[in-house]
Amino acid sequence: MGVQGFTSYFKGKSGRGIYLTDEAKKQKLIIGIDGNALMYYLSDKVLSSVGSYINLYDDIKNYFESFLKNGMELIVFMDGFTPIGKFKELEKRYESKLQDIKELVGNLIDPNAKFPFTRFLPPKLLLNEFKAVLKELGIHYHGSFQESDNEMKQWVVDNKGKIFGVISNDSDFLFFNLGETYYFALSDLKVEDNEIYGLGHTSKQTSLALGIEERYLPMVATLIGNDYTKHIRSKFRGSNYQRIDSIVKNIANYSGSSIISIIKDNYHRLPKNDEEICLDSYFYYLPQPTKEPRSEKGYIYDGLFFAYSDHRDFRFVKSQPWFEYFFSIDCGSNYNHLSFMRSPYQQSSVYQLEPTIPLSRSFVFKTAPIRDRMFGLLAYELKTSVHYTELSPDQFTYASVQRTPILSEFGVLDCWNDKITLQRRLQELCFIFTTDKETSKRLSSQFQSKDYQMDDLLLILFLKYLKGCNLIPNANREEPIQDWMIDAFILHHVLISHRVDVDRSNFDSNKQTFEAIQMFDYFQSLMFMATTSLDILAITKIQHRRLLPPHRSLDCVVFQILWREASLKSKQKIVDPINDLFSSRKSVITQDIENHFNQLRQQINGSTLSFDYKSKEQQEEKEVEKEEVEEEEEEEKEKTTTTTTTSNIEIRLENLKLCNN
Incomplete structure (x- = not known):
């Protein structure tokens, strides 16, 4: 959420300049971070057109390490389920995103466009x-449970006097009563290795700067307009600045008036439904008192209390077998895909780096059945016929399409209650992306072994899928994905996963290849759906079934470098791709790497040979993982036998330790 236009209006009116690095030498600084806001803020540096996960990893890590090495304790809050009431707002944002895509694609296709572009998309x-x-x-x-700003607000209130500050770019934090805790806007925070400086705001400072009573801050936010109320037009008109200034001055004149009377006084006409929305918005900004016993209302970590959500659906969600994992750091799912887990309403949006073309010709259209099968695993539990809304680009606008999930023979609860074997779940994963039962059965049989990396299985599935698709470099020409393109993608994955450092220093961002970027984006889209599918199928609850971090298996810059090398030799007869296409890389291609490359290539090209590749490094890692798994199973067995004598809070703390490990 955010209060419409308020950041610009308030700029320079309040705030205290603080060197956090100096404060950390005097006292222990505990800082809460709005993770969603920060990750999008940092991704601005790594445009989707470059798509370097290696650069992204470095940027994120360096940012956090600047705080940690100066002795600060960080707590990162991340959003959960999307509030159903926010679907309309997300649709408006989607429409705006499509304009960014249109401009970005135009720049990528135009050889005269200069990087960096004004439009970008996060990876x-x-x-x-x-x-x-x-x-x-x-x-x-x-x-x-839902948006993190609400739970961060409650966390600060519940731990009064312990939290030095919160970091976000959400102007809602200016209207929460956080006591002496500072709010730092990301845009006003300068983070360097040895110095962190920011402009801190307290609710008292904000109210003084506006000339209103502190208790009226939630009312100001509601009347100016946030994500829930900005569609309700107040009686004040003019530019954003004039409108906000009029609302603030009007509220400054109130004293002792009721909330309802203030709300009604700021509108010419207010239907009952809008009045209720305004009241909900007002109460959203107010903290809730924490009831005793605290252990039943939340959990404690490092002396800090974290309250559970007071949302009416939370108790149901917490009772589900997937709760601990889906709200943990290990969950890779996009929460916009998970609404079916708690309600019959689901809205999702899809986009691709493609030119302006009809929906029926797009990659979004071709991959829709994949999403139907993925959502079918969630809809299975609803025991009723449901549909979901999908927003898809369609020429110069977008289409809102009602789609029907394709039900499987089982659902998410069956998977998380271990009623379905691992091989059957792997088979379902393969079937989602291939619809070929024989291929799904063969691959799932091979990859159920602990010896094989899930990223390799997904690479095989996705590149087999892409071989049947077309690249669309412009609106008038279609070109099939050729074998040398597949070879470049395989080698880029293998080199990165074997930690080979491919020199990217000479990569010219002004000479990017749109076809390569588009193919990489196709692959990302399939991986995006796969991460959610893996979680739904309870495959990733098994430690050694989890995916590598993206920077350990994918990088668009490395892919483009290999694409260019291969494209120069692609017209000649290719017998041995390593020698014929990538001879300049021979010095870093060990026998392990070549074996890995050839095994993946055989599977992707339809060979029925078994995937028996295991590098020495992988064998050693698997031995360590096997020992860790056996230890975890033994600990779990011991924990189960003592469940009756262990309190709820002790179980919660034990689970937290396991997640953090």
């Missing part, structure tokens, strides 16, 4: 990379 696996860094650095993660 599609941004959430997965962000969480991977948090886990690597041991930063505490709190998965919110």
